[in-house]
Amino acid sequence: MSSIPDFAELLAGSVQSAVHLEMRDAYFTNPRFEAWANGEHVDWGDRASWWRLYHQNIAEAVARGVTVRRVRIVSEPVTDYIAWEHYQTRANVESGELVRWLPRHRAWDLLLPGTDLWIFDGRLMRVHHFSGDGEWISKALCDDPGVIGQHAAAFERVWERAIPHEQYEVK
Incomplete structure (x- = not known):
């Protein structure tokens, strides 16, 4: 595929599901992370201060x-x-x-994809490539049903074993 639609377009084209697998312990430089590390915290009561276009896109898809x-x-x-x-x-x-x-130590016996990814409706996969220090390198799009099926199956195995956000405590 010659051009890769942006995330919002891929999500807007989804009708059933969008799944995201993240496997890195750190990503690229992020001003919001740096602010948090310096003691700044989100005012969850002021939605306008933290609600981003990404959240709106997700909310619209879920709706x-x-x-x-x-x-x-x-x-x-x-x-x-x-x-x-x-x-x-x-x-x-x-x-x-x-x-x-x-937790990674609970995933040792799972076969995992080599990179972070999104799968849209089980038919289209966007993979993300990062450098060793977490800087964004590139993205790629895959529409091969066999490859997507393998990655979707891996995601489901991880999902079944993973801990819901409200129950997971950072250690």
Whole structure:
């Protein structure tokens, strides 16, 4: 495929499901993470201060019947970045996303994809490529049913084993 639609377009085209698998313990530099690390916290009562276009896109998809699920596979003890992600996941949940966490030591016997990914309606997969230090490199799109089926099956195995966000405590 020559051009890759942006995330909002892929989500808008989804009718049943969008699943996201994250497997890194840290990602690229993020000003919101840096602010949190410096002691700044979200005013959850002021939705306008934390609600982003991403959350709106998720809320709209969920409102039209799309189930959006995310699993994060994490090392324990978690990195500061993952602790921040756990803290800010409230925004994902409030937008309608279902989020789970799987400690890496509980995933040792699962065959996992080599990179983070999104799968839309089980028919289209967007993979994300990062450098070793978590900087964004590129994304790719896959529409091969066999490849997507393998990754979707891996996601489901992770999802079944993972801990719901409201029950997972960062360690």
